[in-house]
Amino acid sequence: MPITANDPGRKTWLDIPEDTDFPIQNIPFGVFLTRDDIITIGTRIGDYAIDLGALHQLGYFDGIPLTDDIFLQDTLNDFISDGKKTWRLVRNRIANIFDAKNFKLKDNQDHRNTVLFTLDEIEMQMPVQVGDYTDFYSSKEHATNVGSMFRDAENALLPNWLHIPVGYHGRSSSIIPSGIPVHRPKGQTMPEGADSPVFGPSQKVDFELEMAFITTDANPLGEPIPVDEAEDYIFGMVVFNDWSARDIQKWEYVPLGPFLAKNFASSISPWIVTMDALEPFRTKSPEPEKELLPYLQYKGKKTFDINLEISIQPDNAEETVVSKANFKDLYWNMSQQLAHHTVNGCPVNSGDMMASGTISGTDKNSYGSMLELTWSGKEPLKLNGGSERKFIEDNDTVIMRGYCQSEGRRIGFGEVKTKLLPVFEPKKK
Numbered sequence: 538m539p540i541t542a543n544d545p546g547r548k549t550w551l552d553i554p555e556d557t558d559f560p561i562q563n564i565p566f567g568v569f570l571t572r573d574d575i576i577t578i579g580t581r582i583g584d585y586a587i588d589l590g591a592l593h594q595l596g597y598f599d600g601i602p603l604t605d606d607i608f609l610q611d612t613l614n615d616f617i618s619d620g621k622k623t624w625r626l627v628r629n630r631i632a633n634i635f636d637a638k639n640f641k642l643k644d645n646q647d648h649r650n651t652v653l654f655t656l657d658e659i660e661m662q663m664p665v666q667v668g669d670y671t672d673f674y675s676s677k678e679h680a681t682n683v684g685s686m687f688r689d690a691e692n693a694l695l696p697n698w699l700h701i702p703v704g705y706h707g708r709s710s711s712i713i714p715s716g717i718p719v720h721r722p723k724g725q726t727m728p729e730g731a732d733s734p735v736f737g738p739s740q741k742v743d744f745e746l747e748m749a750f751i752t753t754d755a756n757p758l759g760e761p762i763p764v765d766e767a768e769d770y771i772f773g774m775v776v777f778n779d780w781s782a783r784d785i786q787k788w789e790y791v792p793l794g795p796f797l798a799k800n801f802a803s804s805i806s807p808w809i810v811t812m813d814a815l816e817p818f819r820t821k822s823p824e825p826e827k828e829l830l831p832y833l834q835y836k837g838k839k840t841f842d843i844n845l846e847i848s849i850q851p852d853n854a855e856e857t858v859v860s861k862a863n864f865k866d867l868y869w870n871m872s873q874q875l876a877h878h879t880v881n882g883c884p885v886n887s888g889d890m891m892a893s894g895t896i897s898g899t900d901k902n903s904y905g906s907m908l909e910l911t912w913s914g915k916e917p918l919k920l921n922g923g924s925e926r927k928f929i930e931d932n933d934t935v936i937m938r939g940y941c942q943s944e945g946r947r948i949g950f951g952e953v954k955t956k957l958l959p960v961f962e963p964k965k966k
Contacts, residue, residue, distance in 0.1 A: 538622065538625055538626070540625060540628075540629070540813045540816060541629045541632060541633075542561075542562065542564055542625075542628045542629045542631070542632035542813065542814075543562055543813065543814070543816060543817060544562070544632075545562065545817075545944075545945075545946055547561055547562060547632060547636055547637075548561070548636070548637040549561040549582055549583075549635045549636065549637055550635065550636070550637045550639075550640075550643045551582050551583055551585055551635060552583070553582060553583025553584065553585070554583060554584065556947065557583045557584070557947070557949075558940055558947065558948070558949020558950065558951050559581045559582055559583055559584075559808070559949065559951070560582070560583070560946075560947065560948070561582055561632055561635055561636070562632075562814065562946065562948065563581075563582075563810065563814050563948045563949070564580050564582070564628045564631050564632060564811070564814065565580060565581055565773070565808035565809055565810045565811065565814070565950075566578065566579075566580055566613055566616070566664065566773070566808070566809050566811070567579055567580070567581065567586075567613075567661060567662075567664045567807050567808045567809060568611060568612060568613065568661070568662040568663065568664050568807075569586055569654075569659040569660060569661050569662060569807075570659060570660040570661075570662060571588065571654060571658070571659060572654065572658040572659070576611045576662060577589065577590040577591070577608065577609065578590060578607075578608040578609075578610060578613060578616065579608075579654075579659075580631055581808055582635055584655065584656050585653050585654065585655065585656075586653075586654040586655075586656060586658075586659045587631070587635075587652055587653060587654075588651070588652050588653075588654065589608040589627075589631075590608035590609045591651045591652045592608075592631075592634070592652055593605075593607065593608050593609075595648055595651070595652070597630070597634055597641075597642065598627065598630055601623070601626045601627060601630060602623070603619075603623070603627075607619070611662065612663070612664070612665050612666045612888065613664050613665050613772075613809070613888070614665055614666055614887045614888040615887070617665070617751065617752075617753045617772045617887045617888060618753055618754050618887040620753060621753075621769055624772065624811060624813070625813060628811060628813060628814075661714055661715065661716065661807035661808075662714060662807070663712070663713070663714050663805075663807075664714075664751075664775075664807060664808070664809050665751055665809075665887075665888035665890070666888050667709040667712050667888055667889065667890045668709065668886050668888055668889055669706070669709060669885075669886065669889045669890075670706070670707045670708065670709040670712060670803075670889070670890045670891075670892070671704050671705070671706055671707065671878060671889075671890075671891045671892070672704060672705055672707045672747075672779060672795075672799070672892045672894060673702050673703065673704040673869065673874050673891065673892060673893055673894045674698075674702075674703040674704060674705075674894040674895075675702055675703075675867045675868055675869035675870075675874065675893050675894045676866065676867055676868065676893070676894055676895055676896050676897050676905070677694070677698075677823075677868040678866070678897040678898060678899055678904075679894065679895040679896070679897035679904075679905060679906070679909065680693070680694055680698055680703075680894075681693045681694060682897065682904065682908075682909045683908065683909070686908070686912070686913050687787065699825070699826055699827045700827060700829070700830070701833075701877060702833075702869040702873050702874045702877045702878075704874070704877075704878070704894075705794045705795065707779075707795075707799060707800060707803070707892075708799075708800035709890070711800055711801060711802050711803060712802075712803045712804075712805060712890065713802060713803070713804055713805070713955075714804070714805055714806075714807040714953075715804060715805065715806055715807055715951075715952060715953040715954050715955065716954060716955075717804070717955065718955065718956040718957070718958045719780060719801070719802040719804070719955055719956070719957055719958065720801075720957075720958045720959070720960060720961040721738050721739060721742055721931060721957060721958065721959055721960045722738070722739050722742070722782050722785070722797065722798075722801040722960075723736065723737060723738050723739070723960060724736070724739060724782060724785035724789075724797045724798070725785065725788055725789065725797075726739070726740075726784040726785055726787075726788050727787070727788045734788060738960045739782035739783075739784055739785050739798075740784055740928070741782060741783035741784040741908075741914070741927075741928045742780070742781070742782055742783075742928055742929045742957060743780070743781040743782070743783050743906050743907045743908050743928055743929060744778050744779075744780060744781070744847065744906060744907065744929065744935045744937075745778065745779040745780070745781055745894075745895040745905060745906050746778070746845055746847050746860065746862060746895060746896050746897075746905035746906070746937055747776075747777040747778070747779050747892045747893045747894060747895060747896060747905070748774055748775070748776060748777055748843065748845075748864050748892070748893045748896065748939065749774065749775050749777040749805065749890050749891060749892040749893065750771045750772075750773070750774050750871050750875075750890075750891050751771070751772045751773055751774070751775070751809060751888060751889070751890055751891075752770050752771055752772065752875070752885045752886070752887070752888075752889045752890075752891065753770050753771075753772055753887050754770075754885070754886055754887045755770035755875075755879070755884070755885040755886075756770075756879055756882075756884055756885060757884060758882060758883075758884045759882035760879075760882060760884075761832070761876070761879045761880045761881075761882060762875055762876055762879045762885070763832075763876065764832060764833060764834070764835045764872050764873060764875075764876035765835055765836060765872070767871065767872040767873075767875040767876050768812060768839075768871070768872055770875065770885065771812055771871060771875070772809065772811065772812070773809040773810050773811040773812055773814075773815075774809065774810055774812075774815070774950070775805045775806045775807075775808070775809055775810070775950065775953075776805065776806040776845070776937050776938070776939045776950045776951075776952070776953045777803060777804075777805050777806075777890075777892045777893070777953070778803065778804040778805075778935060778937050778953050778955060779799065779803045779892060779895070780799070780801060780802045780803060780804065780955075781795075781798055781799055781906070781908075782797070782798045782799075782801070783798070783908055783913070783928070785797055785798040786798030786799070802955075803892070804953050804955040805890075805953055806937075806939070806950045806951050806952060806953040807951070807953075808950065808951055810948065810949075810950050814948050815841045815843075815941065815948065817941075817943070817946060817948075818841045818842045818843065818941040818943065818948065819838045819839075819840070819841055819842075820838055820840055820841060820842045820865050821838050821840070821865075822838075822839055822840045822865070822867070822868075822869075822870045823866065823867075823868050825868075832876055832877075832880050833873050833876060833877060835870075835872055835873065839870040839871070839872045839873075840864065840865050840867065840870045840871070841864060841865065841941065842863065842864070842865050842941055842943070843863065843864035843865065843939050843940070843941050843950075844861070844863055844939065844940055844941065844942065845861065845862045845863060845864060845896060845905075845937065845938070845939045846858055846860065846861045846862075846937070846938050846939075847859050847860045847861075847905070847935065847936070847937050848935070848936040848937075848938075849918075849920060849926060849929070849933055849934070849935060849936075850933065850934040850935075850936060851920065851922070851924060851930070851932070851933055851934075852932040852933070852934075854920075854921070854922050854924075855921050855922065856921075856934075856936060857918075857920040857921045859910060859918055859920075860902060860903060860904055860905060860910060861902060861903055862896050862897060862898045862903040862904075862905055863896075863898065863903075864893070864896060864939070866896065866897075866898050866899075866903075867893055867894075867896060871891070871893075874891055874893075875891065878891070897909060907926070907927070907928050907929060911926070911927050911928070914927035914928060929957050930957070931957060931958065931959045932956065932957065932958070932959075933956070933957050934954060934955065934956045934957075935954075935955055935957070936952055936953070936954045937952060937953045937954075938950070938951070938952045
């Protein structure tokens, strides 16, 4: 089935900014609270949010096999479970409804009043209920930098790293959408020169620039997903800030890996950009440096050219862009990650989230964490306005953005924007 929604020549009758992340060729999916306090599934074109539940009730999806309540839910999980054919049919139909040459909705003011919302009339929610969350470690540059700091340059990459997409199972309950603040976490740390740990607030709160993909129901228990079929089970992607407490992490991560240092919060951009929308930006992954086992070998272009950037904004100050990176630089691609995740028969469900791990490039201006950008605090970053940062301070806001662009076409993810609040203090009774 062709992806007609991607037609680069298509225009919309909606009045949208020329440089928007959300042209009619994007059509992402999300969940929002409307001005009438109703939660609905929707999409976005320009600066308009579109109520898909209302569109469906008004008959605009006639001919597509959808249940009556498919868009009247508070998560996208059931819609994602319907599979790739349904996603494509719905996305193609939305593109047709809002095409400049289609007057059916454009000329029906009552329907437009019901279906369309401006962004200040909605509140974005978590788009999926995340049953399981896996965090990979797929950037060779990041793994090398961190290995050099935590161990030594000679043993920066552990022997398994070039052979498997390393990952760990994270905490899904603390994944939150953009706009929800995060408190500075507490935990155990081992101060330099001390012989016993102390308990208190983390002094090294950090961000991690990542992307995450969301899966559909993929495989029964015991059945692996082949690497060249993996993309059939990926619905779309979000920008992902995997918050980290580096001092807590350094003390706890041996032998089982991150725990409290990572599970206090992860923040995502609220609109899921589909794999179909990203199709024009497909590109090659880095060449493997070691011969891979057959189940990780793939053909064709399996990654995407996604520009990423990070900004830090102190309270009541302007933001400073501190890093620019690209998703395509990841050594391990999504297909390999999903194939490895399931090669032992692990089942994958609708709404599961798989994060890439920190995305870092080859030069300092493309590093994806403060740990690398300041080399563990030894080289503070200078921000606009003259202040400096070794790590993230209380009341700083971290903003991450992602977009694809080529030959005049732009498909974006919007932003994930999160403020770090001081340590949580319970109210006195």
